[in-house]
Each structure stands twice: as C-alpha cells, then as structure tokens.
Amino acid sequence: MNNIFVYCEVEEGVVADVSLELLTKGRSLANELKCQLEAVIVGAGLKDVENQVIPYGVDVVHIIEDLRLAPYTTSPHAAVLIKLFQEEKPQIALMGATPIGRDLGPRVSSALHSGLTADCTSLEIGDHEDKKAGKVYKDLLYQIRPAFGGNIIAWIINPDCRPQMATVREGVMKKEILNVKYPGKVNHLEVSKYVSDTDFAVQVIERHLEKRKINIKGASIVVSGGYGVGSKENFKLLYDLADVLGAEVGASRAAVDAGFTDHERQIGQTGITVRPKLYIACGISGQVQHRAGMEESAQIISINTDPEAPINALADYVITGDLSEIIPKMIKYYKQNTK
Amino acid sequence: MKGLRIIVLAKQVPDTRNVGKDAMKADGTVNRAVLPAIFNPEDLNALELALRVKDEIPGTTVTILTMGPGRAAEIIREGLYRGADGGVLLTDRAFAGSDTLATSYALSQAIKEMGEYDLIIAGRQAIDGDTAQVGPQVAEKLGLFQVTYVEAVLKIEKSKITVRRRLDNGVETVKAPLPLLLTVNSTAPDCRSRNAKLLMKYKHARTVTERQAATEDYLYLYDSRPFLNIHEMTVMEIKSEPDQLGLAGSPTKVKRIENVILQAKDAKRLTAADKGINDLMKELIDSHVIG
Numbered sequence: 087m088n089n090i091f092v093y094c095e096v097e098e099g100v101v102a103d104v105s106l107e108l109l110t111k112g113r114s115l116a117n118e119l120k121c122q123l124e125a126v127i128v129g130a131g132l133k134d135v136e137n138q139v140i141p142y143g144v145d146v147v148h149i150i151e152d153l154r155l156a157p158y159t160t161s162p163h164a165a166v167l168i169k170l171f172q173e174e175k176p177q178i179a180l181m182g183a184t185p186i187g188r189d190l191g192p193r194v195s196s197a198l199h200s201g202l203t204a205d206c207t208s209l210e211i212g213d214h215e216d217k218k219a220g221k222v223y224k225d226l227l228y229q230i231r232p233a234f235g236g237n238i239i240a241w242i243i244n245p246d247c248r249p250q251m252a253t254v255r256e257g258v259m260k261k262e263i264l265n266v267k268y269p270g271k272v273n274h275l276e277v278s279k280y281v282s283d284t285d286f287a288v289q290v291i292e293r294h295l296e297k298r299k300i301n302i303k304g305a306s307i308v309v310s311g312g313y314g315v316g317s318k319e320n321f322k323l324l325y326d327l328a329d330v331l332g333a334e335v336g337a338s339r340a341a342v343d344a345g346f347t348d349h350e351r352q353i354g355q356t357g358i359t360v361r362p363k364l365y366i367a368c369g370i371s372g373q374v375q376h377r378a379g380m381e382e383s384a385q386i387i388s389i390n391t392d393p394e395a396p397i398n399a400l401a402d403y404v405i406t407g408d409l410s411e412i413i414p415k416m417i418k419y420y421k422q423n424t425k
Numbered sequence: 426m427k428g429l430r431i432i433v434l435a436k437q438v439p440d441t442r443n444v445g446k447d448a449m450k451a452d453g454t455v456n457r458a459v460l461p462a463i464f465n466p467e468d469l470n471a472l473e474l475a476l477r478v479k480d481e482i483p484g485t486t487v488t489i490l491t492m493g494p495g496r497a498a499e500i501i502r503e504g505l506y507r508g509a510d511g512g513v514l515l516t517d518r519a520f521a522g523s524d525t526l527a528t529s530y531a532l533s534q535a536i537k538e539m540g541e542y543d544l545i546i547a548g549r550q551a552i553d554g555d556t557a558q559v560g561p562q563v564a565e566k567l568g569l570f571q572v573t574y575v576e577a578v579l580k581i582e583k584s585k586i587t588v589r590r591r592l593d594n595g596v597e598t599v600k601a602p603l604p605l606l607l608t609v610n611s612t613a614p615d616c617r618s619r620n621a622k623l624l625m626k627y628k629h630a631r632t633v634t635e636r637q638a639a640t641e642d643y644l645y646l647y648d649s650r651p652f653l654n655i656h657e658m659t660v661m662e663i664k665s666e667p668d669q670l671g672l673a674g675s676p677t678k679v680k681r682i683e684n685v686i687l688q689a690k691d692a693k694r695l696t697a698a699d700k701g702i703n704d705l706m707k708e709l710i711d712s713h714v715i716g
Contacts, residue, residue, distance in 0.1 A: 160570070161570060192556075192557070192558035192561035193561045193562070200676055201677035202525070242677050243680045287602050290597050293598075294595045294597075295594050296594060349612075364714050384714075385714055398692065402693065403705060406695075415699060419699075419706040424716050
C-alpha cells in the first residue's frame with residue numbers, strides 16, 4: 087500500500103529505456119518517502135523480464151502476460167492498471183510520456199479521478215499548506231514542468247487524489263542500475279481477473295516499426311537551429327557544419343513549426359532530450375521548453391544576432407552575428423586546424 | 426451506407442508564440458483575454474478528417490463542440506466556413522479553472538445532451554498545454570474505445586472503422602468498433618481552407634449571447650435561417666455534479682509558478698571576426714570537445 091508504481095513498456099521482450107529511467111527516479115523517491123518501488127509489466131513473451139527491472143531497485147514486479155496483451159491497445163492495459171491501483175492504492179504512479187503512456191495515463195487517471203501531469207521535467211517531494219482550508223499536506227509529489235509556451239515553470243500538485251500521476255519523456259531522467267542482486271519479488275497476476283474479453287475490441291491488424299534513422303540522443307555533438315535560422319536554405323549550413331564535425335542536427339520547436347526541418351529532430355520538452363559534449367545553438371532564442379531538452383549539455387555555443395537572447399545565459403561561448411557568415415568560418419577554421 | 430454523426434472537439438487556444446507579461450493571472454491560470462486566439466492546430470487536422478468522411482459518405486454530419494469563453498464561438502464559425510454543419514459552444518463561469526479532468530467531465534456531459542453519435546474526433550493535443558489528455562479522458566467518461574495518434578481513416582464499414590496511427594517509431598493499422606473516439610496528429614492532412622459560399626452562408630452565425638450584444642439590422646435573419654444559430658450551452662443545460670466542475674473538480678492544482686529568469690554564466694563573447702572563431706575552434710580541438 088502507498089507505494090510508488092511505474093508502468094513499464096515492453097517491445098519484443100525488452101523494457102523501454104524511459105521505463106528504466108523512471109524506475110531509477112522512482113527508487114530515489116521511494117527512499118525519500120520510505121516506501122517500496124513496484125513495477126507493472128503488461129504484455130506477451132515476458133519470460134524473465136523481471137531480471138531487466140529488479141536491478142533498478144524494484145521491490146515487487148507485477149507481471150500480467152497474455153498473447154492478446156501485445157501489441158499494446160488501450161483498454162486491456164488500462165483495465166489492468168485501474169484494478170491494480172484500486173487494490174494496491176499507490177501514492178505515486180509514473181509512466182513514460184510516449185505514445186503509449188500518453189494514451190494510457192489519461193484513461194487511467196479519468197477512471198480513478200486522480201490528477202495527471204504530462205511531460206514533467208522534474209519530480210520532487212515536498213509539503214504544501216492550503217491556507218484557505220487550514221490544511222497541511224506532507225510529502226506530496228511536486229510535478230514540475232514548463233508551461234504555456236515555455237514562459238513559466240509550473241509546480242503541479244494533487245493534494246487530495248491518489249495516485250499522483252505523472253508522465254516523463256525519454257531521456258529526461260537518468261538511468262542507473264542500483265544493484266544487480268537486488269532482492270525484488272515477482273507477482274504474477276491472472277489476466278482473467280483484470281481484463282474482460284470485451285476489452286479486446288480494438289485490434290492492431292498491421293504494424294511497421296521503423297528503426298530511428300536519426301540518433302540525436304546518442305550524438306556527442308549537436309548542431310541545432312531555431313527560428314532565427316530564417317529559412318530552409320540557411321538550415322543547410324547547419325547540416326554542413328554537422329557533417330564536418332561528425333554531429334547530428336537538432337532543432338527547436340519554432341524551427342520545426344516553420345518547416346525548416348523535420349519533426350523528429352525537435353529538441354526540448356515536447357521533443358528529444360540531449361546531453362552532448364557540445365551543443366551549438368544557432369538562431370535559437372532559448373525558450374524554457376527548448377532549454378529543458380538541452381541545458382545539461384557539457385558545453386554550449388550560442389550563435390545569435392541578438393546579444394541578449396535568453397539562451398546566451400546558458401552558453402559557454404556567445405557568438406554575436408550572422409550565422410550565414412559565422413558557420414562557414416567555423417567550418418573553414420576547423421578544417422585548417424585539424425589538418 | 427448511412428451517414429455518420431461526427432462530433433469534432435476543438436479548442437480555441439492562445440497563440441503561445443506571442444505571450445506578453447500579463448499572460449498569467451496571480452492564481453497561476455492563464456489570462457486568455459489578453460492573448461491572440463487561434464483554432465488549435467491539431468483540432469483543424471481533426472476537422473479535416475471528419476470532413477473527409479463526410480465527403481465519402483453522404484448524409485454524414487459534422488458538429489463542432491468547444492468549451493471556452495464567449496469568444497470561442499469564433500472557431501465554430503471558422504469550422505462552419507470550412508464545411509462543418511453546426512456547432513455547440515459550452516460556456517459558463519462554472520467551468521473556469523478546469524484542469525484536463527474537469528474539462529473532460531464537462532465535455533462528456535455536454536456530449537450526452539447532443540444526441541447520438543458514431544465518432545468523436547479531437548486533435549491529439551492543444552498547443553497551450555501539450556497534455557494530450559482530454560481526448561482519452563472524454564472517451565473514458567463516455568465508456569468509448571479510443572484510438573489516439575491517428576493520421577488517416579482507411580476504411581469505414583458498418584459499425585467498424587479502420588485507421589492508421591502514426592507513432593514515434595512507426596505506423597499501425599487499427600480496426601475498432603463504432604462508436605469510437607479518435608485523436609488526430611499533425612501528420613494528418615492539413616485542413617481545407619474556407620469555402621467562399623460557406624463563408625457567405627455562415628458569416629452571420631452567432632450564439633445567443635452574441636446576438637444580444639449585436640446591434641446590426643440582420644438580427645431578423647435568425648428566425649428564417651436556423652442554421653445561423655450557434656448553440657450555446659451553459660452549466661444549466663448539462664447534468665453535472667458541481668464538485669466535478671471547474672477548480673473544485675480539478676485534482677491537479679498549481680502550487681506555484683515561476684517566471685523564467687536565467688542566471689548568466691560567465692560566457693566568452695565573440696563576433697564573426699576571423700581571429701575569434703579561429704581561436705575558438707583551436708580551443709575546442711585542443712580540449713578534445715571536437716575533432
């Protein structure tokens with residue numbers, strides 16, 4: 087009772103990175119709250135899947151296995167979580183802000199009338215005093231996220247409803263094994279007790295999974311462009327620089343919305359989170375939603391015509407000027423100095 | 426085949442790219458009154474999907490449902506100009522401060538008053554919150570199956586529909602029973618533009634509140650042209666529990682907000698001058714950051 091639950095996504099028997107990241111975060115929250123960490127795995131072909139999650143400090147793994155539970159569809163997975171949460175009464179439930187978590191989370195939160203905060207960039211434990219009601223709430227989950235076009239950071243709480251639910255994007259939290267011999271237990275659930283046959287009315291009749299062609303998350307250098315790049319043509323300069331440096335190209339949401347480059351390159355709260363050795367921000371003003379996806383970069387270069395661009399505050403090097411002049415010079419001097 | 430009855434959920438959103446200082450109220454909620462307002466982009470994709478079903482199956486009707494302040498009637502007119510058949514504006518101070526759950530509750534109670542339907546189609550998410558929660562929550566409250574991240578309707582049969590979903594890592598073809606709720610991605614086709622004939626037909630479409638405020642001499646039109654009436658629904662016209670509405674019905678609360686102020690690092694500053702850039706590249710190469 088009152089433990090922390092993490093819904094773990096599985097594709098072909100492999101637990102998703104985002105779920106392992108949430109288990110890592112869940113473990114540290116559980117330590118702070120002195121409660122247990124429990125994982126829920128729903129799917130098919132789950133033999134020994136517990137071995138993938140227990141080392142992250144999971145005390146109990148709930149596994150529910152049935153051929154019809156993979157690939158994911160909403161209703162059966164939601165039915166499992168709704169009933170399990172009613173039985174176990176977790177205080178906190180976390181899931182990835184993935185197409186699955188963002189499909190499942192709201193469904194479960196609606197059924198349980200518990201609050202859900204999407205795309206959190208940070209989770210903390212803290213108290214809350216409701217002065218009007220004269221009530222003090224101890225040890226709430228602060229669900230912290232940029233809001234409103236990134237102009238503010240909001241601390242969201244669910245004082246009265248449980249579980250406190252939040253989704254977090256892949257790459258936002260760090261993934262760290264606690265102990266390969268962690269003594270976690272397995273609890274196999276019987277599918278017929280949780281899911282009824284009518285829950286399987288939606289059928290996946292075909293699936294084409296594409297390997298991600300672009301690996302921005304794993305790149306050690308990212309050259310990223312914002313609205314200030316100005317055009318699709320200018321964006322080519324960024325590809326030129328990335329080619330020379332062995333970097334990947336990223337973009338802010340404004341650049342993606344403007345059609346300068348593809349959606350899959352978007353970095354930020356609603357895109358990818360990166361932690362490269364070097365992040366070169368070109369024509370990016372630096373709204374908080376973008377910064378949420380790159381501020382842990384080891385070094386940051388900002389190229390901007392505006393010397394007061396907010397992103398410059400994060401930068402180690404600020405180059406003020408026109409990127410169509412600066413980028414070719416960077417390429418030229420890089421080549422000269424590496425010969 | 427018989428036409429489908431489709432409800433499109435749409436939201437008028439502040440254009441978050443143009444935000445001023447007074448955009449937030451002291452209680453942490455959005456001061457929508459001071460911001461330019463637009464038809465939420467993915468809701469336009471949802472409308473287009475509905476209109477394509479209407480193109481294909483004669484007799485299909487498309488009704489827009491939006492919740493918001495009085496001026497949200499603007500997006501219903503926008504939808505009528507593009508091919509929707511009607512609209513409902515759900516508006517009441519009782520809904521103020523709603524989080525996604527209280528919003529979904531109000532919308533689902535309104536839908537229950539709108540008669541029978543086969544499909545509810547919503548945009549995946551709104552640009553002012555990016556939560557993607559209202560669609561699935563409305564589905565849950567109405568006891569409907571849901572298919573999210575849809576980009577195309579492939580086939581409609583009697584009481585079944587086949588759609589294509591676009592996910593981060595690929596595509597899925599999914600078959601589901603009607604009635605059903607779909608949410609639609611921006612990868613779906615863009616919405617058709619306004620149709621000149623429809624613009625003429627609906628330019629005087631108004632809610633009852635708008636008509637009361639109007640002084641124009643076309644007010645006589647509403648008796649002879651009922652399609653110009655945008656149905657305005659208040660809390661009085663839906664069955665609801667007061668403790669499920671607005672701030673009281675919202676489990677999530679904003680504890681605090683912070684404006685974003687950055688503490689500047691001690692950055693090296695340079696310009697487009699050759700020497701500075703040459704030195705920078707040397708420094709990065711020497712420290713093995715690049716190269």
